[in-house]
Amino acid sequence: MPDRRLIILAAIALAAVIAFMTVDLRGNVAFVLHLRGLKLLALLQVAVAIAMSTVLFQTVTANRILTPSIMGLDALYLFGQTALVFTLGSLGYASLDGGLKFAAEVLLMIALAMGLLWPLLRTRMDMNLMLLMGVTLGLLFRSLSALLSRLLDPNAFSVVQMASFANFNTLRADLTILGTIATLGAALLCWRARHTLDIVGLGRETAIGLGIHWTRTATGMLLLVAILVAVSTALVGPVAFFGLLVAALAERLMQTQRHALLLPAAALVAIIVLVGGQTLLQHGLGGASTLGVVIEFAGGLVFLALLILRSRT
Amino acid sequence: MIRIENVSLSHRDMPILHDITLSLEKGGITALVGPNGAGKSSLLSLIARLQPLQTGRILVDGLPVGSTPSRLLAQRLAILRQDGAVASRLTVRELIGFGRFPHHQGRAGAADIALVEAALEQFELQALAERFIDTLSGGQRQRALVAMTFCQGTDYMLLDEPLNNLDMFHARQLMRSLRSIVDERQRTAIVVLHDINQAAAHADRIVALRDGKVIADGTPNEVLTEDNLELVFGYRMQIMQIAGRPLVLQHL
Amino acid sequence: MVKLAACAAFVMLVILSIFIGAGEFSPWQAIHDPAALQLFFASRLPRTIAAALTGAALSIAGLIMQALVRNRFVEPSTAGTAQSAALGILIMTLVFPAASLAMKTLFASILALLGTSIFMMTAHRLPPAQPYLVPLFGLVYGGVIGAVVTFIGWQTELLQFIDIWTNGEFSGVVRGRYELLWGTALMAAIAWWIADRLTVLSLGRDVSIGLGLSYQRTLQLGLVIVSVISALTVVIVGIIPFVGLVVPNLVSRMLGDNLRGTIPWVGLSGATLVLGCDVLGRLLRYPYEIPVATVMGVVGAILFLRLMFTRATHA
Numbered sequence: 001m002p003d004r005r006l007i008i009l010a011a012i013a014l015a016a017v018i019a020f021m022t023v024d025l026r027g028n029v030a031f032v033l034h035l036r037g038l039k040l041l042a043l044l045q046v047a048v049a050i051a052m053s054t055v056l057f058q059t060v061t062a063n064r065i066l067t068p069s070i071m072g073l074d075a076l077y078l079f080g081q082t083a084l085v086f087t088l089g090s091l092g093y094a095s096l097d098g099g100l101k102f103a104a105e106v107l108l109m110i111a112l113a114m115g116l117l118w119p120l121l122r123t124r125m126d127m128n129l130m131l132l133m134g135v136t137l138g139l140l141f142r143s144l145s146a147l148l149s150r151l152l153d154p155n156a157f158s159v160v161q162m163a164s165f166a167n168f169n170t171l172r173a174d175l176t177i178l179g180t181i182a183t184l185g186a187a188l189l190c191w192r193a194r195h196t197l198d199i200v201g202l203g204r205e206t207a208i209g210l211g212i213h214w215t216r217t218a219t220g221m222l223l224l225v226a227i228l229v230a231v232s233t234a235l236v237g238p239v240a241f242f243g244l245l246v247a248a249l250a251e252r253l254m255q256t257q258r259h260a261l262l263l264p265a266a267a268l269v270a271i272i273v274l275v276g277g278q279t280l281l282q283h284g285l286g287g288a289s290t291l292g293v294v295i296e297f298a299g300g301l302v303f304l305a306l307l308i309l310r311s312r313t
Numbered sequence: 314m315i316r317i318e319n320v321s322l323s324h325r326d327m328p329i330l331h332d333i334t335l336s337l338e339k340g341g342i343t344a345l346v347g348p349n350g351a352g353k354s355s356l357l358s359l360i361a362r363l364q365p366l367q368t369g370r371i372l373v374d375g376l377p378v379g380s381t382p383s384r385l386l387a388q389r390l391a392i393l394r395q396d397g398a399v400a401s402r403l404t405v406r407e408l409i410g411f412g413r414f415p416h417h418q419g420r421a422g423a424a425d426i427a428l429v430e431a432a433l434e435q436f437e438l439q440a441l442a443e444r445f446i447d448t449l450s451g452g453q454r455q456r457a458l459v460a461m462t463f464c465q466g467t468d469y470m471l472l473d474e475p476l477n478n479l480d481m482f483h484a485r486q487l488m489r490s491l492r493s494i495v496d497e498r499q500r501t502a503i504v505v506l507h508d509i510n511q512a513a514a515h516a517d518r519i520v521a522l523r524d525g526k527v528i529a530d531g532t533p534n535e536v537l538t539e540d541n542l543e544l545v546f547g548y549r550m551q552i553m554q555i556a557g558r559p560l561v562l563q564h565l
Numbered sequence: 566m567v568k569l570a571a572c573a574a575f576v577m578l579v580i581l582s583i584f585i586g587a588g589e590f591s592p593w594q595a596i597h598d599p600a601a602l603q604l605f606f607a608s609r610l611p612r613t614i615a616a617a618l619t620g621a622a623l624s625i626a627g628l629i630m631q632a633l634v635r636n637r638f639v640e641p642s643t644a645g646t647a648q649s650a651a652l653g654i655l656i657m658t659l660v661f662p663a664a665s666l667a668m669k670t671l672f673a674s675i676l677a678l679l680g681t682s683i684f685m686m687t688a689h690r691l692p693p694a695q696p697y698l699v700p701l702f703g704l705v706y707g708g709v710i711g712a713v714v715t716f717i718g719w720q721t722e723l724l725q726f727i728d729i730w731t732n733g734e735f736s737g738v739v740r741g742r743y744e745l746l747w748g749t750a751l752m753a754a755i756a757w758w759i760a761d762r763l764t765v766l767s768l769g770r771d772v773s774i775g776l777g778l779s780y781q782r783t784l785q786l787g788l789v790i791v792s793v794i795s796a797l798t799v800v801i802v803g804i805i806p807f808v809g810l811v812v813p814n815l816v817s818r819m820l821g822d823n824l825r826g827t828i829p830w831v832g833l834s835g836a837t838l839v840l841g842c843d844v845l846g847r848l849l850r851y852p853y854e855i856p857v858a859t860v861m862g863v864v865g866a867i868l869f870l871r872l873m874f875t876r877a878t879h880a
């Protein structure tokens with residue numbers, strides 16, 4: 001018997017999906033439905049990827065305020081992407097097959113992320129300092145990407161600004177299949193490891209004490225995080241506080257640290273916010289391109305609230 | 314003279330000071346003693362306008378604290394806080410120099426510079442004069458902060474636990490400096506002391522506080538009785554007389 | 566010795582900045598060729614002055630902010646000041662498009678003051694035992710205001726302008742378009758004038774009051790200086806990150822925190838850093854230009870990370 005709150009969440013998510021597909025349906029219905037279906041698939045992937053990567057990351061760092069994007073991982077992905085273009089030259093890069101390109105980007109991302117995250121897991125640093133460094137690293141990678149793209153194409157207009165917010169409108173269709181496979185695979189792995197994750201979330205020492213092979217487990221989880229971040233960032237760009245928003249909401253709703261509930265709840269909340277928000281903005285408030293900014297705004301406020309609340313205790 | 318009239322203080326319904334009325338005459342050293350949380354720091358910070366008065370009145374030489382311009386008050390009254398953490402990277406000489414701020418507002422004259430040098434000498438800080446505060450030991454920093462307070466050159470000095478972090482030598486030294494400054498320049502010191510024997514040896518008057526109330530007030534010989542001390546600190550201790558001053562065997 | 570090197574670096578960069586750029590001219594030409602002279606007075610000199618002024622003013626603004634908040638890791642662009650200023654210009658541009666640059670700056674200053682005051686009020690409530698909480702809060706707070714700016718920009722199709730305000734660069738600086746920046750020099754002078762008061766302020770509220778400083782008034786004056794500097798630089802140049810963060814920290818390490826003595830050196834070092842990044846931006850992809858904010862984003866972030874790292878390992 002699944003949790004009642006999960007069923008309600010699922011129902012709302014389904015409603016959002018149906019609304020997304022059917023509201024304002026005009027003209028060539030078959031064509032529009034096909035287009036919307038593709039886009040929906042991408043949005044679902046992004047939602048699930050971000051929700052899971054955030055929860056996983058929070059579990060492995062045993063901290064409910066850290067997220068991959070706050071630690072600059074999505075900026076890192078963008079940097080890797082630009083660096084790849086830079087070294088291969090834009091011509092050589094364009095001639096690559098989409099899947100191959102993505103695979104190369106993901107590999108680079110994994111290498112960079114591991115280099116960055118391992119020392120972080122090893123050293124016991126002041127949490128605020130770690131967060132501050134993560135945010136600064138994110139800024140650094142953003143600036144580096146901007147610098148590289150300026151070097152590549154000096155006339156390009158404001159690569160920085162555009163790249164600093166997620167854009168849920170222009171999705172890369174070539175990645176849909178690959179992304180779906182990666183996301184589903186990761187989801188499956190997470191689900192099977194849900195009980196292990198509960199223990200990992202208790203912190204490194206406790207987990208080792210309870211017989212978890214820490215190094216192997218943590219490495220595996222960070223790998224998954226890197227892949228998931230790569231998927232979502234490749235599809236929509238950096239999302240800053242979306243993951244945090246989703247994970248915090250899910251935790252509030254479920255009142256539990258059990259991953260069997262937390263993971264699906266986070267994914268469902270992400271779907272509701274993303275698909276529902278997209279539908280609302282597209283048909284209600286005009287300008288669906290601003291969803292990324294709205295999420296950044298709301299997520300940023302949640303982050304500030306969490307920071308202040310946490311510092312009070 | 315500092316007059317404290319019917320001063321009470323509470324924090325969110327938690328009473329801290331209870332209707333305190335005290336007169337502190339000009340000249341001499343007054344020691345404020347009492348257990349942790351008795352309200353000593355709160356009383357000092359009220360006198361020094363660091364927090365607003367809730368009820369009652371405090372007059373410094375007839376000037377009501379709270380409505381007197383802050384700068385005028387700073388020329389008559391200096392305070393050393395209990396937690397004098399200084400995060401800025403200032404040299405010892407610069408820090409002490411800021412004690413003269415109320416008099417010159419940043420434009421130090423020759424007289425100010427001379428006073429800073431005198432303070433450096435009095436507290437044996439010449440060798441440390443160019444060191445940054447954040448490179449000093451706790452005791453050295455405490456001495457620099459005390460020197461800064463002395464350098465302010467005010468008639469009244471409020472010192473909240475100035476002996477914190479000081480070794481025996483420097484604690485004794487500080488109390489003797491205080492004595493000589495008070496005696497030679499007719500200045501007034503109100504000092505929170507945790508070592509009751511420092512109070513017994515150096516103070517002219519002792520005010521004992523507990524739970525925000527004045528329990529005893531008078532000369533060391535009047536205040537340091539077995540009954541009073543039990544009332545204030547909660548246990549009995551023996552008292553001896555050495556050279557006409559009481560010595561409390563507080564540790565036995 | 567370090568001071569001498571800083572002066573030499575500054576002078577050298579001024580010379581470089583004057584002679585580097587699309588449209589070459591040599592020192593020899595500058596004296597004889599009227600066209601080169603024209604280029605010198607209309608573009609190169611203004612640009613060099615603007616970069617130096619901006620760098621100096623932003624560094625001093627950072628220094629003041631650090632004294633006000635009593636935290637070494639804050640500066641106008643990481644405390645919502647610059648973003649609030651950008652919001653101010655945006656609102657002015659939307660509501661009163663005909664307003665003069667000075668009016669826009671004034672309004673931007675007011676919003677910057679408002680945004681910074683909110684930040685300060687919150688920062689003073691955060692537990693002082695956690696020094697990294699304040700800058701973290703400020704960074705995200707600035708990001709949230711930035712999101713509002715972008716949202717409005719998107720809705721009103723002003724994104725292109727927003728890029729100009731948020732991504733600082735000097736290529737648009739020519740004679741007649743930068744003179745307001747001298748206002749920052751005025752602010753820096755005021756800061757130097759009240760330097761002692763600001764130093765006392767940095768010792769904390771209790772010490773300030775004990776020394777008879779009018780604490781609130783000095784705090785407000787400092788905030789006004791910071792806000793006006795931010796607004797002026799955002800309006801004319803755009804946001805340049807990290808300058809106000811790294812320069813005061815580096816200078817403080819060597820010369821301490823007595824603002825009377827350090828303000829000139831903070832200003833000089835800031836001017837040198839920004840000039841250097843601007844020259845670098847012009848050289849990296851010559852004859853194209855890379856905005857100074859992008860170069861500084863890289864250089865400044867690396868310097869800042871280093872600062873945090875060394876402090877963390879020291880403590």
Ligand SMILES: Nc1ncnc2c1ncn2[C@@H]1O[C@H](COP(=O)(O)OP(=O)(O)O)[C@@H](O)[C@H]1O
Pocket residue numbers: 324329347348349350351352353354355356
């Ligand atoms: N800012 C404050 N908020 C709440 N309670 C306070 C505050 N400052 C002091 N107190 C309380 O007031 C009482 C007296 O404190 P204090 O004057 O510092 O005592 P003392 O200096 O004698 O040890 C203590 O019980 C303390 O907990």
Ligand SMILES: [Mg+2]
Pocket residue numbers: 353354355395473
């Ligand atoms: Mg006390």
